Amino acid sequence: MMTRTQVTAAQARAATILSAGSVVLTTNEQTQIEIADFGLGEFERTGLAIVVYVNTDRYCAKELVLTPQQTCPEHRHPPVGADRGKEETFRCRWGQVWLYVEGEPTAPMQARLPAGSEEAYTVFHQITLIPGAQYTIPPNTKHWFQAGPQGAIVSEFSSTSRDEYDVFTDQRIRRLPEVAGDAD
Amino acid sequence: MMTRTQVTAAQARAATILSAGSVVLTTNEQTQIEIADFGLGEFERTGLAIVVYVNTDRYCAKELVLTPQQTCPEHRHPPVGADRGKEETFRCRWGQVWLYVEGEPTAPMQARLPAGSEEAYTVFHQITLIPGAQYTIPPNTKHWFQAGPQGAIVSEFSSTSRDEYDVFTDQRIRRLPEVAGDAD
Numbered sequence: 001m002m003t004r005t006q007v008t009a010a011q012a013r014a015a016t017i018l019s020a021g022s023v024v025l026t027t028n029e030q031t032q033i034e035i036a037d038f039g040l041g042e043f044e045r046t047g048l049a050i051v052v053y054v055n056t057d058r059y060c061a062k063e064l065v066l067t068p069q070q071t072c073p074e075h076r077h078p079p080v081g082a083d084r085g086k087e088e089t090f091r092c093r094w095g096q097v098w099l100y101v102e103g104e105p106t107a108p109m110q111a112r113l114p115a116g117s118e119e120a121y122t123v124f125h126q127i128t129l130i131p132g133a134q135y136t137i138p139p140n141t142k143h144w145f146q147a148g149p150q151g152a153i154v155s156e157f158s159s160t161s162r163d164e165y166d167v168f169t170d171q172r173i174r175r176l177p178e179v180a181g182d183a184d
Numbered sequence: 185m186m187t188r189t190q191v192t193a194a195q196a197r198a199a200t201i202l203s204a205g206s207v208v209l210t211t212n213e214q215t216q217i218e219i220a221d222f223g224l225g226e227f228e229r230t231g232l233a234i235v236v237y238v239n240t241d242r243y244c245a246k247e248l249v250l251t252p253q254q255t256c257p258e259h260r261h262p263p264v265g266a267d268r269g270k271e272e273t274f275r276c277r278w279g280q281v282w283l284y285v286e287g288e289p290t291a292p293m294q295a296r297l298p299a300g301s302e303e304a305y306t307v308f309h310q311i312t313l314i315p316g317a318q319y320t321i322p323p324n325t326k327h328w329f330q331a332g333p334q335g336a337i338v339s340e341f342s343s344t345s346r347d348e349y350d351v352f353t354d355q356r357i358r359r360l361p362e363v364a365g366d367a368d
Contacts, residue, residue: 022206024315054273054320054341059243061273061341089238089245131208136238157238157245157341
């Protein structure tokens with residue numbers, strides 16, 4: 001669990017990366033950047049920052065911000081009721097990201113698996129995203145991604161986000177953030 | 185109808201504005217920028233450039249690029265079959281845009297109505313969008329927008345786009361582009 005101080009520092013770092021990529025946020029948006037550590041307690045290694053621009057019952061748009069070599073862990077978006085599962089398009093805006101999806105494993109792959117969590121990664125077909133490149137991930141298919149040496153900004157365009165239903169390969173993961181008081 | 189030479193020049197101008205806003209396109213995307221003059225033959229005054237990143241049966245994302253004082257004319261997105269009409273979120277990335285929607289007219293308003301087309305504008309509730317500001321337009325409601333003195337880049341996040349069903353207030357408008365050979 002991250003402390004409020006740690007969350008605030010992570011938000012500031014994400015804001016700096018967004019600024020490097022000329023992505024403008026309002027002051028209010030900066031204070032509301034979501035810091036996802038997935039409950040693993042190793043945000044620098046496994047986590048990402050998220051700016052949700054809009055999430056209606058029809059579509060969603062976000063910026064995903066990663067620090068250098070930071071990894072968003074493997075997951076899929078399953079069907080939920082009448083929704084056949086979130087479909088999402090990742091478009092790299094700044095930096096570089098290696099996206100891994102189901103398919104023929106790429107060898108050698110560029111990303112390094114997060115130490116201690118190697119077993120939680122099972123798909124290794126590599127898509128390299130540099131600014132201007134994009135890729136659309138079908139519903140209910142496994143994927144994960146890791147930023148390159150500068151970090152990355154990725155615009156995510158998608159159907160409705162229902163993060164609480166995401167299925168992670170790593171059973172230890174808790175998707176929804178828990179923030180501790182600094183005294184905890 | 186615009187000639188191929190005029191379209192290419194308009195694409196180059198849009199690419200320059202996108203570059204000023206640090207929005208990176210691939211070379212292929214630059215050649216496919218849609219130049220919409222709405223059949224009015226006055227692109228500098230009434231028109232816009234569009235980069236479609238993705239348009240699936242669930243969601244759509246575009247960049248809209250306007251030159252200084254350029255106007256996207258008043259229209260609405262009606263229901264189409266089971267679709268209750270396109271819902272869209274405009275987020276200003278660079279420059280400035282005045283968006284007009286249904287509601288209490290703003291006086292004085294900042295935009296100037298395109299000369300000769302004044303009767304084709306009927307909604308005047310003004311939303312000023314600067315970088316970081318955004319606004320969501322409900323389905324089937326009239327709206328139009330005009331760029332400020334620098335031009336503008338607006339990210340559009342939406343449900344599926346079906347441009348051919350858009351309903352414009354100006355009956356002269358043809359939404360889908362027609363391009364003439366340079367000899368025409």
